[in-house]
Amino acid sequence: MAPAAAAPRALRKRLRRKRKVALVCAGGGITGAVYEIGCLRALEDLLDRSMLDLDLYLGVSGGAFVASLLANGLSPRQLYDEVAARSASPFGVAAAPLFRIGIGEYLKRSSRAPKVLADALLAALSGEGRNAADAFFTLFQLLPPGLLENSGVQEYLAQLFHDHGRTDHFSDLHRELIVVAVDLDSGEAVPFGDNGWRDVSISKAVQASTALPGLYRPIRIGGRDYVDGGVKKTAHINLAIEKGADLIICLNPIVPLLNDLAGGPLRGHLSNRGPTWVLDQVLRITLHGRMVYGLERYEAEHPEVDIVIVEPTRDDMRMFSYNIMRYSARHIVAQHGYRSAKRQFCEREDEYRELLGRHGIRVGNPQALPDTPDAIPWRSSMARHLAVSLDQLAAKLAR
Numbered sequence: 585m586a587p588a589a590a591a592p593r594a595l596r597k598r599l600r601r602k603r604k605v606a607l608v609c610a611g612g613g614i615t616g617a618v619y620e621i622g623c624l625r626a627l628e629d630l631l632d633r634s635m636l637d638l639d640l641y642l643g644v645s646g647g648a649f650v651a652s653l654l655a656n657g658l659s660p661r662q663l664y665d666e667v668a669a670r671s672a673s674p675f676g677v678a679a680a681p682l683f684r685i686g687i688g689e690y691l692k693r694s695s696r697a698p699k700v701l702a703d704a705l706l707a708a709l710s711g712e713g714r715n716a717a718d719a720f721f722t723l724f725q726l727l728p729p730g731l732l733e734n735s736g737v738q739e740y741l742a743q744l745f746h747d748h749g750r751t752d753h754f755s756d757l758h759r760e761l762i763v764v765a766v767d768l769d770s771g772e773a774v775p776f777g778d779n780g781w782r783d784v785s786i787s788k789a790v791q792a793s794t795a796l797p798g799l800y801r802p803i804r805i806g807g808r809d810y811v812d813g814g815v816k817k818t819a820h821i822n823l824a825i826e827k828g829a830d831l832i833i834c835l836n837p838i839v840p841l842l843n844d845l846a847g848g849p850l851r852g853h854l855s856n857r858g859p860t861w862v863l864d865q866v867l868r869i870t871l872h873g874r875m876v877y878g879l880e881r882y883e884a885e886h887p888e889v890d891i892v893i894v895e896p897t898r899d900d901m902r903m904f905s906y907n908i909m910r911y912s913a914r915h916i917v918a919q920h921g922y923r924s925a926k927r928q929f930c931e932r933e934d935e936y937r938e939l940l941g942r943h944g945i946r947v948g949n950p951q952a953l954p955d956t957p958d959a960i961p962w963r964s965s966m967a968r969h970l971a972v973s974l975d976q977l978a979a980k981l982a983r
Contacts, residue, residue, distance in 0.1 A: 622921020
């Protein structure tokens with residue numbers, strides 16, 4: 585922990601410069617990314633500072649996808665309208681398949697079958713304390729390092745940036761963007777987009793950050809293998825603090841369910857629903873527990889930094905019941921994210937007015953927000969692009 589005098593010194597240093605605001609988008613799969621887009625749409629309506637006008641964007645896993653779009657100037661209004669429109673081509677770009685088997689990798693692995701089978705058989709018959717079960721698990725060597733590959737994420741983002749006149753290079757961004765992935769062989773978190781990590785394309789960095797171990801194969805960049813950024817930390821808020829953020833708004837879509845055994849909607853134990861419900865709850869407990877521990881540590885070590893966490897409530901059955909990789913329910917989840925953020929600001933309005941006000945951000949009336957945000961009324965792509973350009977101009981003028 586930092587010395588006691590460090591916090592006052594850091595506070596004086598921060599007060600002498602412009603206040604820095606960061607947005608951290610935590611992981612949560614496809615469903616989590618869509619939930620975050622709904623929250624961003626509400627924040628865009630509530631706050632007098634646009635979500636396009638922040639100083640730092642940091643994304644992890646599914647949140648890296650969202651952060652990369654914001655840093656590239658795509659507004660929360662546009663993001664929300666696209667995910668809620670149920671279109672097969674969001675943003676006018678044909679969605680590349682996110683789930684690809686990659687037959688070539690399976691064929692490559694199958695060529696090793698004779699040797700692996702022979703070694704397994706010899707081990708089982710050698711009397712070295714191994715049995716048939718050990719031989720069976722040896723056969724896992726024939727499987728690729730992930731069941732699927734997620735090159736569709738990189739292809740889609742690269743095409744989207746190209747078609748909308750955006751950049752796929754960190755160094756060309758007007759806003760600071762950090763995409764976190766984890767080096768599989770060293771176990772270290774890598775902040776793509778930070779100093780020394782800008783050579784990789786944004787779309788490739790997001791692909792690496794979303795490579796969920798076991799489901800997706802690790803992504804090789806510069807001779808190193810990378811996996812999902814959430815493996816080491818849920819949100820990596822510490823990186824935003826290290827970059828000098830005074831205010832951090834963190835969107836966290838994953839919380840464990842508080843199951844009311846007496847009168848809750850499940851009417852019984854989670855285990856009654858089967859192993860997928862158990863595993864999902866355990867994952868959420870683990871991820872959320874790490875975040876709570878991190879927040880307690882940051883509060884103690886960096887009292888000069890304010891952190892606002894926007895997340896579902898513990899009794900949120902809707903977010904719990906949707907699989908994190910479910911894309912078909914995106915319009916429902918986006919609406920739910922909007923209402924969830926609205927509800928949180930309604931319940932903590934006075935607290936947020938005071939906290940955000942310290943950073944020059946005014947909060948509107950959350951009670952006045954509609955249950956569902958108004959969609960962009962224009963259907964033509966030209967009108968939509970003009971509306972987004974006006975949103976960006978308004979954000980700059982407001983700044």
